[in-house]
Amino acid sequence: MMERLTGAERQIALIICVVMAIVGLVMAAAGHGDPMGSHGAIVLIAAGITTFFVLRAIGEPEPAEDRTVDYYDDPTKAGLVIALFWAVVGMGMGVWVAAQLAWPDLRIDAAWSSFGRIRPVHTSGVIFGFGGNALIATSYHVMQRTSRARLAGHVSPWFVLLGFNLFCIIAASGYLMGVTQSKEYAEPEWYADIWLVIVWVVYFVLYIRTLARRNEPHIYVANWYYLAFILVVAILHIVNNLAVPASLTGAKSYSAFAGVQDAMTQWWYGHNAVAFFLTAGFLGMLYYFLPKRAERPIYSYRLSILSFWGIVFFYIWAGSHHLHYTALPQWVQTLGMTFSVMLLVPSWASAGNALMTLNGAWHKVRDDATLRFMMVAAVFYGLSTFEGSFMAVRAVNSLSHYTDWTVGHVHAGAMGWVALITFGSIYSVVPLLWKRETMYSWKLVEWHFWLALAGTVIYVFAMWNSGIIQGLMWRTYTDSGTLAYSFTDTLVAMHPYYVARACGGALFLTGAILAAYNVYMTIRHAPEKRPERDYPTSSEAVEPAVPAAE
Amino acid sequence: MDLTHDLTSVIAKSFGLFYLIALSVGITVYAYWPSLGKRFDKAANSILDDEDGPCR
Ligand code: HEM
Ligand code: HEM
Numbered sequence: 001m002m003e004r005l006t007g008a009e010r011q012i013a014l015i016i017c018v019v020m021a022i023v024g025l026v027m028a029a030a031g032h033g034d035p036m037g038s039h040g041a042i043v044l045i046a047a048g049i050t051t052f053f054v055l056r057a058i059g060e061p062e063p064a065e066d067r068t069v070d071y072y073d074d075p076t077k078a079g080l081v082i083a084l085f086w087a088v089v090g091m092g093m094g095v096w097v098a099a100q101l102a103w104p105d106l107r108i109d110a111a112w113s114s115f116g117r118i119r120p121v122h123t124s125g126v127i128f129g130f131g132g133n134a135l136i137a138t139s140y141h142v143m144q145r146t147s148r149a150r151l152a153g154h155v156s157p158w159f160v161l162l163g164f165n166l167f168c169i170i171a172a173s174g175y176l177m178g179v180t181q182s183k184e185y186a187e188p189e190w191y192a193d194i195w196l197v198i199v200w201v202v203y204f205v206l207y208i209r210t211l212a213r214r215n216e217p218h219i220y221v222a223n224w225y226y227l228a229f230i231l232v233v234a235i236l237h238i239v240n241n242l243a244v245p246a247s248l249t250g251a252k253s254y255s256a257f258a259g260v261q262d263a264m265t266q267w268w269y270g271h272n273a274v275a276f277f278l279t280a281g282f283l284g285m286l287y288y289f290l291p292k293r294a295e296r297p298i299y300s301y302r303l304s305i306l307s308f309w310g311i312v313f314f315y316i317w318a319g320s321h322h323l324h325y326t327a328l329p330q331w332v333q334t335l336g337m338t339f340s341v342m343l344l345v346p347s348w349a350s351a352g353n354a355l356m357t358l359n360g361a362w363h364k365v366r367d368d369a370t371l372r373f374m375m376v377a378a379v380f381y382g383l384s385t386f387e388g389s390f391m392a393v394r395a396v397n398s399l400s401h402y403t404d405w406t407v408g409h410v411h412a413g414a415m416g417w418v419a420l421i422t423f424g425s426i427y428s429v430v431p432l433l434w435k436r437e438t439m440y441s442w443k444l445v446e447w448h449f450w451l452a453l454a455g456t457v458i459y460v461f462a463m464w465n466s467g468i469i470q471g472l473m474w475r476t477y478t479d480s481g482t483l484a485y486s487f488t489d490t491l492v493a494m495h496p497y498y499v500a501r502a503c504g505g506a507l508f509l510t511g512a513i514l515a516a517y518n519v520y521m522t523i524r525h526a527p528e529k530r531p532e533r534d535y536p537t538s539s540e541a542v543e544p545a546v547p548a549a550e
Numbered sequence: 551m552d553l554t555h556d557l558t559s560v561i562a563k564s565f566g567l568f569y570l571i572a573l574s575v576g577i578t579v580y581a582y583w584p585s586l587g588k589r590f591d592k593a594a595n596s597i598l599d600d601e602d603g604p605c606r
Contacts, residue, residue: 068604071603071604147604148605149604215605216596291598292597297591301590302581305577305580306581313570
């Protein structure tokens, strides 16, 4: 793939690799004896592998293609394959975590395999590894098509994609070694955080520069969502990770905030990670791939603008609903609660807009599992946002907080919404990018759909039951005013649901494995499709680059 | 100056209130501005056929 870079671009890539190798070496030497040293070695190896690929291409002749006639899809393709890899790893870890809760012996007696270490491997693996890569890859696709412009740059998309994955690997390997700054979804330590800032700024600049090249008067709404995702995640990440390293040669750092301020900053971050990572970016996917697949324009474009600004301005204030009944001042809790309830309006506007788009195309939804993925995702989006607004009410939260109800809500959103919309988008974009007629096997897509749906429903129902039982047992008093149940009693009551959850998760994981296999086989074996439009072979070609139909 | 509850609630009830109202009015006006309708329709339809390569 590096052969498609020009000589000058290959040189820039090589320089970046060398700089990375030096950074890795310095980290390995300075952090010797500390996890930071191992991370230095990982950086060094990653730089070495990339250097190998760049060097292999460096002597090749200059690329012959005319860059003005085609989109640049190589980084998108790589990103999608990497996303599927992380899906299998991250969800595999999820099943293991779930199994540990049901059968604690599966913890096997190592430090790295303890619950507290593999749980963040699951959460970061699915959110950042699977979700993040899918977002980056589809954003490259969408920004080019909606702007009718090629990516602004050929090295920077690779830098963003590979740099982001280096961050993911450092994060996951760090957890296994016990590195954490104990902030949920922001566990990686200071050097990984700094690296992510660099990657993210390049990503933002790339996006803006591509939009600046656009050939459409109006920026299609999907881009707004992707941009909000990139911009707000940058702000959240920088503020929440403000910390002072204990030493420059070690991983440990101390947060710049303390006490309840620290908690508020963390959950301002945490909730907006949900809002802008797990929601805004994936809404960008929804607004592009769902109309595209249904071959119908979005039901109301105006509504999509209103809900965009509603989501952006309400979500920012909602974080304090994670801290009900804590040392946080009551009025801040009330503020978060109010905005959470108001959030239902733009959230349902988006879900409704998606479903109304399908109104009149239900036969397509019935016949096409890919579109069905997206339809069900919109339904789960509506469901989980309704549930979230409900749980944010202080009285409801007094029952749900700390229980499995929260975990059920999380996975209704994460599996039902995030993962399903991603799989739907992957299935619709893979044949297009690799110029295939269809996916290798539509039957496998159909199987995946039902496995994923069954897995999600089993998971979510198990957690609702378990969570509510758990919450009620915790608050049941005897006549003499003591607690009626011991903590162990609640664990015994939850056990069957934990078994069910592990089974549901296994179904979901099986579906993800089928997806990875199906995509692999599509790339390898599906029959090629001659594109309907003219692909001029060089700029000298005289045919105009318009579709044959026009 | 301390960031007290009183101060914050004064800011929220004055500036905060009006900027959110102004924002929502502004956005609604933008979304429903009649002459923009065609542009929005065009944008909504433009994605249905966009595989014919970039213009630049
Ligand atoms: C194969 C499917 C999956 C299984 C079996 C699974 C399992 C689990 C388990 C056992 C936990 C820990 C719950 C606890 O501590 O009590 C968890 C947490 C979590 N998972 Fe998953 N998961 C799956 C898919 C996903 C996906 C696709 C996502 C995101 C896109 C996701 C995001 C999360 C998050 C954010 C948490 C933390 C929840 C919290 O702190 O409340 N999971 N998962
Ligand atoms: C209107 C939209 C939403 C609102 C108002 C909302 C509200 C809430 C509330 C009240 C909690 C429980 C806080 C606690 O008791 O600790 C929560 C937890 C959570 N929600 Fe949502 N939610 C919404 C949408 C979503 C969506 C769409 C997703 C996922 C894609 C999601 C992911 C999560 C996660 C990951 C947590 C667990 C955080 C943790 O404790 O680790 N939420 N949400």
